[in-house]
Amino acid sequence: MPHPGTGKSFLVAATITLTGFGILSFAKISVGAALVGETRKIDLQQQTTTGIAALKALYRRPTTIPFPKHNLYTPEKAALGKKLYFDTRLSVTSAQSCASCHSPSFGWGDGLPVGVGHGMAKLGRRSPSIVNAAWGEIFMWDGRLATLEEQALGPIQAAGEMNMPLDQLMLRLASIPEYKPQFDAAFPKDGMTPKTLAAAIATYERTVVSEHAPFDAWIEGNEKALPEEAKRGFELFNGKALCSSCHEGWNFTNDSFHDIGLPSKDIGRVEFMPGVVKMKHAFKTPGLREISRRGPYMHNGSLPTLESVIEHYDQGGVERPSRSDLMRPLALTAREKADLVAFLMTLSSNLSPTVVPALPR
Amino acid sequence: MRTLPLLTLLILSGFSVGALAANQIVNQKGRVFSMPNVTIKKGDSLTFLNDDNVPHNILSTSAGNEFNLGSQLPGTATDVTFKASGDVQVLCAIHPRMKMLVNVTD
Numbered sequence: 001m002p003h004p005g006t007g008k009s010f011l012v013a014a015t016i017t018l019t020g021f022g023i024l025s026f027a028k029i030s031v032g033a034a035l036v037g038e039t040r041k042i043d044l045q046q047q048t049t050t051g052i053a054a055l056k057a058l059y060r061r062p063t064t065i066p067f068p069k070h071n072l073y074t075p076e077k078a079a080l081g082k083k084l085y086f087d088t089r090l091s092v093t094s095a096q097s098c099a100s101c102h103s104p105s106f107g108w109g110d111g112l113p114v115g116v117g118h119g120m121a122k123l124g125r126r127s128p129s130i131v132n133a134a135w136g137e138i139f140m141w142d143g144r145l146a147t148l149e150e151q152a153l154g155p156i157q158a159a160g161e162m163n164m165p166l167d168q169l170m171l172r173l174a175s176i177p178e179y180k181p182q183f184d185a186a187f188p189k190d191g192m193t194p195k196t197l198a199a200a201i202a203t204y205e206r207t208v209v210s211e212h213a214p215f216d217a218w219i220e221g222n223e224k225a226l227p228e229e230a231k232r233g234f235e236l237f238n239g240k241a242l243c244s245s246c247h248e249g250w251n252f253t254n255d256s257f258h259d260i261g262l263p264s265k266d267i268g269r270v271e272f273m274p275g276v277v278k279m280k281h282a283f284k285t286p287g288l289r290e291i292s293r294r295g296p297y298m299h300n301g302s303l304p305t306l307e308s309v310i311e312h313y314d315q316g317g318v319e320r321p322s323r324s325d326l327m328r329p330l331a332l333t334a335r336e337k338a339d340l341v342a343f344l345m346t347l348s349s350n351l352s353p354t355v356v357p358a359l360p361r
Numbered sequence: 362m363r364t365l366p367l368l369t370l371l372i373l374s375g376f377s378v379g380a381l382a383a384n385q386i387v388n389q390k391g392r393v394f395s396m397p398n399v400t401i402k403k404g405d406s407l408t409f410l411n412d413d414n415v416p417h418n419i420l421s422t423s424a425g426n427e428f429n430l431g432s433q434l435p436g437t438a439t440d441v442t443f444k445a446s447g448d449v450q451v452l453c454a455i456h457p458r459m460k461m462l463v464n465v466t467d
Binding site: 037 | 392406410412414415416418420421425426427428429430431432433434435436437438439440441442443444449454455456457458
């Protein structure tokens with residue numbers, strides 16, 4: 001990597017060094033792959049500082065829920081999906097539903113450090129919240145599923161979770177007389193199939209959207225909606241604390257994958273991206289809506305409070321090759337840490353009660 | 362005095378597979394590839410410039426054009442020369458919303 005310099009000797013040295021690196025980098029490329037040149041520094045123009053008004057505009061709530069073209073919203077689909085979501089008969093034991101681990105009572109998670117699956121056995125990772133899943137780009141902590149429809153069928157069939165083979169599930173649903181007419185109403189062409197089951201559940205999940213929080217009122221212009229410490233926390237969130245590098249936009253995630261230096265043997269995303277160093281121990285950035293209701297925190301539930309989360313980021317985590325280059329000690333003061341927590345508290349709404357549906361018999 | 366920088370430039374360009382030719386530059390500002398699709402000829406290069414404020418990890422697993430730039434810090438650029446014809450899906454491992462398609466023609 002060249003460094004700034006002006007002398008003749010620097011140029012010669014740079015030439016030798018760079019050509020040496022060039023040869024080395026070609027030598028390690030296998031036949032049949034693209035050729036990668038040496039990485040070089042580029043002077044970027046000074047970034048203009050973003051004013052508070054422009055910054056706040058990045059956090060304005062969307063006005064509509066995005067539904068994919070292959071699975072557009074209908075009220076019939078969403079109503080059927082809600083019943084399936086809360087129906088324990090989707091698990092082999094008839095004891096667990098989607099809502100067992102993704103419950104409206106716990107910010108659409110389960111409030112446990114790690115999920116509990118078939119036979120009450122502990123799972124390896126925390127149950128993620130489904131809030132705002134409609135905006136998700138990729139699913140599961142390790143990003144192994146591409147759509148919410150695929151995700152809906154994953155835990156149902158997983159041996160450690162609901163442990164229900166799909167063919168067995170379809171037979172069970174067919175034995176419940178009131179389900180068939182509801183599938184026929186929601187899917188007049190296809191009726192009751194694993195694909196329509198997934199489409200219905202995904203449609204319902206997309207309707208689970210975080211409600212208006214004090215933060216939203218402030219974004220929309222009510223200066224009194226946030227205490228001063230939370231406003232300072234917002235500036236830290238977007239500045240010194242680097243939070244918004246990943247917890248970006250109104251849903252506070254850009255779905256990026258990072259190793260944030262948590263001590264854990266879980267290899268995370270690299271299982272599906274072998275050889276990509278930065279994906280080892282990397283997990284998907286969760287959104288932060290309703291965050292005060294969603295502890296304990298992190299992919300493994302290892303941090304009990306928001307204060308402990310801020311402390312982890314302030315220290316920078318375990319230094320290892322895979323750790324994100326964004327992770328480093330932040331030198332936050334006690335007041336700054338408190339301001340960040342005060343800000344995070346403003347992302348929770350006064351959630352309306354969720355009505356649990358009467359299920360088909 | 363002037364010949365030395367020029368010599369440096371020539372040697373560098375020779376070893377960086379056309380880096381200083383008129384490569385098309387793929388910017389990454391705002392966690393978006395500046396071009397979702399691009400068509401280039403086999404043997405031509407693209408310059409991946411991280412002009413964003415966060416690191417990226419650009420890669421492809423498309424057969425014949427596999428590459429992985431690793432963690433590319435803001436303010437750095439790397440050239441990639443595509444050797445095989447066909448469609449090449451380019452991704453950022455860190456940011457799954459970043460996707461682009463390179464059509465490499467004979």
